Amino acid sequence: MRMGVLGSGMTAQAISARLAELGHDVVIGTRDADKLRGWQSSNQRVLIGTLAETAAHGEMVFNATDGAGSLNALSMAGEENLADKILVDVSNPLDFADGFPPSLTVFGKDSLAEQIQRAFPMTRVVKTLNTVTARVMTHPLEVADGDHHVFISANDVEAKSQVVDLLRSFGWTNIFDLGDLSTARGAEAYALLWVRLYGAMNTGMFNIKIMR
Amino acid sequence: MRMGVLGSGMTAQAISARLAELGHDVVIGTRDADKLRGWQSSNQRVLIGTLAETAAHGEMVFNATDGAGSLNALSMAGEENLADKILVDVSNPLDFADGFPPSLTVFGKDSLAEQIQRAFPMTRVVKTLNTVTARVMTHPLEVADGDHHVFISANDVEAKSQVVDLLRSFGWTNIFDLGDLSTARGAEAYALLWVRLYGAMNTGMFNIKIMR
Numbered sequence: 001m002r003m004g005v006l007g008s009g010m011t012a013q014a015i016s017a018r019l020a021e022l023g024h025d026v027v028i029g030t031r032d033a034d035k036l037r038g039w040q041s042s043n044q045r046v047l048i049g050t051l052a053e054t055a056a057h058g059e060m061v062f063n064a065t066d067g068a069g070s071l072n073a074l075s076m077a078g079e080e081n082l083a084d085k086i087l088v089d090v091s092n093p094l095d096f097a098d099g100f101p102p103s104l105t106v107f108g109k110d111s112l113a114e115q116i117q118r119a120f121p122m123t124r125v126v127k128t129l130n131t132v133t134a135r136v137m138t139h140p141l142e143v144a145d146g147d148h149h150v151f152i153s154a155n156d157v158e159a160k161s162q163v164v165d166l167l168r169s170f171g172w173t174n175i176f177d178l179g180d181l182s183t184a185r186g187a188e189a190y191a192l193l194w195v196r197l198y199g200a201m202n203t204g205m206f207n208i209k210i211m212r
Numbered sequence: 213m214r215m216g217v218l219g220s221g222m223t224a225q226a227i228s229a230r231l232a233e234l235g236h237d238v239v240i241g242t243r244d245a246d247k248l249r250g251w252q253s254s255n256q257r258v259l260i261g262t263l264a265e266t267a268a269h270g271e272m273v274f275n276a277t278d279g280a281g282s283l284n285a286l287s288m289a290g291e292e293n294l295a296d297k298i299l300v301d302v303s304n305p306l307d308f309a310d311g312f313p314p315s316l317t318v319f320g321k322d323s324l325a326e327q328i329q330r331a332f333p334m335t336r337v338v339k340t341l342n343t344v345t346a347r348v349m350t351h352p353l354e355v356a357d358g359d360h361h362v363f364i365s366a367n368d369v370e371a372k373s374q375v376v377d378l379l380r381s382f383g384w385t386n387i388f389d390l391g392d393l394s395t396a397r398g399a400e401a402y403a404l405l406w407v408r409l410y411g412a413m414n415t416g417m418f419n420i421k422i423m424r
Contacts, residue, residue: 095320098321101394101397103319103320103321104319104320107315107316107319107320108307108315108316108319108404109310109315143423143424144423144424147423148423176409176412177412178408178409178411178412179408179411179412182313183408183411183412185313185404185408186404186405186406186407186408186409187405187408189401189402189403189404189405190401190402190404190405191401192320192397192398192401192402193398193399193401193402193405194398195398196390196391196395196397196398196399197388197390197398197422199390199391199395200388200389200390200391200395201422201424203424205424206422206423206424207422207423208420208421208422208423209420209421209423210409210413210418210419210420211355211356211359211360211418211419211420211421212355212356212413212415212417212418
């Protein structure tokens, strides 16, 4: 499948490499391609594009840009290039204006996922993977043999189903359907607990499991 | 031990009953004692007091009031009645101004626990138990035989240790020390994910386990 991954950081790199490994045709998109040249030298199956080229390339597009800059980056990617496509939003709206630990730029009665959906009404936004670090997103079996949960939120049931299939191809077996896209408010707010768990354990190689 | 439980809702009732069952000398405190008469008829070991009487009675005091009203309730309980005591804050600053699902009244760069600590500097505030429903707080073994985590945050290490002992007496075996009281920002933000998990599962009898 043709995949576009927007972003140039650790998350965008991890997702791009994993998608390429799984046989997808991947373009990673950024405002500054030079940031990715070194990484690409060992990931030559992934091509580098502009944000717009990357969105145009993808049948499915990932938002792996910094959450605080996502709306701007997606605007540069272009509404027409994202129309009718699934946008897998894995970002967190982290606000580092006052340093670490971060707050969030949007919270409570709204979420970044919903902001994106409102800004791109023709795009089918699916929120997932934002509750774990990049390596766990793409290699869930490396934490407790995969015995933990990833969440998914979307208004479009068919889009959600396609992303569930993709998550399974990454190795996810416990996929918790939170409901419609407004439930992303919960998954995004969890980022503030995640940073505290990270602080206490000094590693991002963890996740939570829902116990009943 | 003399215990004071501030609040009259489901959480205050559950904690009061559990403490009495464990042999503690418990007073539950509320602005409106009539709300508790029916409940007390089957919990006669728990006495009812005003907020101030309850705080004065307790060697350890629980804040189980509605989070949005906690600062006001604690003010009525009286700074002098809370001085030098451990205040176990189990509340969540839920904001139901726009109905369900709630937002939070404080978030990100501050927390209700820290607001309380600033307002009552002589009190040793310990945040815990707020990430589970009342029945799980007091009977953790009823979910997955106790195989899940409760969090604890406090600036005072000795106070934290005493509350850990109390949690163990409730049945908790997996107590995750998040760190100082500012880490309550994470545990409180999780409430927004909790309400979505509750919505998806239609039960509060669940919790999360940290998997590594």
